Amino acid sequence: MIKVYTANTPNGIKIPIVLEELGVEYELTKLDLGNKDQKTAEFLAISPNGRIPAIVDEDVQDEQGKPLTIFESGAILLYLAEKYGALLGESAVDRVRALEWLFFQMGGVGPMFGQLSFFSSTDVYPSKNAVVRFRVESHRLASVLEARLNSNAWLAGAHYTIADIANYGWLHYAEGVGIELQEYPKLRAWREAIDARMSVARALRRVDNPDSHFVDSMVAAALQA
Ligand SMILES: N[C@@H](CCC(=O)N[C@@H](CS)C(=O)NCC(=O)O)C(=O)O
Incomplete structure (x- = not known):
């Protein structure tokens, strides 16, 4: 499962859009930027710059055998396009x-x-x-x-x-x-x-109506999984 940590912002909507385009299942957690959810220690463990978006790919292990975390929207877009072999043209x-x-x-x-x-x-x-x-x-x-x-x-x-x-x-x-x-x-x-x-409509709807709101324990659980 891919876990997406995001918000309804210019950088935040890109990741749900690409995942909808790819038809990949994901769990979306919306951070309250005004509440500084993005600066909590738990979230900084995923996104050291303290900004959204970020993802955790639970199916891939990082250097330490933990679920792979990725921050910076460009890196995430490129990672997903390469992983699923799409959205980079043909040649x-x-x-x-x-x-x-x-x-x-x-x-x-x-x-x-x-x-x-x-x-x-x-x-x-x-x-x-x-x-x-x-x-x-x-x-x-x-x-x-x-x-x-x-x-x-x-x-x-x-x-x-x-x-x-x-x-x-x-x-x-x-x-x-x-x-x-x-x-x-x-x-x-x-x-x-x-x-x-359609992928854009679906993504924007999901960013507006996330599966759940940010709680520290969810991020911690994603990191331990
Ligand atoms: N270069 C970063 C920019 C990320 C960024 O600036 N995100 C904004 C939302 S669009 C954010 O998290 N702002 C909250 C903050 O700065 O504390 C990317 O492309 O992911």
């Missing part, structure tokens, strides 16, 4: 393209959209300079995605891959972080195509 070139756009999200879209959201919504340390900087950079990244989708159905090329799922996590919430998509017709159409996938 070696497709795989390289998928990795390019996967890491583009990890190093660009995620950090920039995230900082834009933070500086736009805080009145604790208001900084016009930061808002302008992150808005300009976020729009630049959206234009890069738009250009890619102008000549390709999906980010890796002809196939829907984990690169689409990773970027979708953030684009799903684009308006919420202050990026309107009117000027990006291809990006909007791409997002609508992913919105319409």
Whole structure:
């Protein structure tokens, strides 16, 4: 069984989406980020950066013979795609393209959209300079995605891959972080195509209605199993 620790956030929705795409059974535990569930010692044993998402694959042993824990959404997406032999295209070139756009999200879209959201919504340390900087950079990244989708159905090329799922996590919430998509017709159409996938609907429903809420003992049990 794969145990998923997550929340309804841009990074958090990616893992249920990929598992629904793969048709793999999983148990979902929702963490209350406002309550700092992600900073508890039990959760830090799974995700040392104290952030979601993270998974425990109970069917695979780590270096110490314990169930394998994985943090960082990019690592989890790649692990699952490789484990189940899907969502990386068909050829070696497709795989390289998928990795390019996967890491583009990890190093660009995620950090920039995230900082834009933070500086736009805080009145604790208001900084016009930061808002302008992150808005300009976020729009630049959206234009890069738009250009890619102008000549390709999906980010890796002809196939829907984990690169689409990773970027979708953030684009799903684009308006919420202050990026309107009117000027990006291809990006909007791409997002609508992913919105319409049954796997996405199922994943979003599960993140909203998790099997259970986070309790320390559940994480401890998963680690001992
Ligand atoms: N690079 C990480 C980013 C993870 C991340 O920032 N997660 C956010 C939710 S989207 C989080 O856990 N925030 C809570 C916190 O920072 O304490 C990944 O892709 O997994």
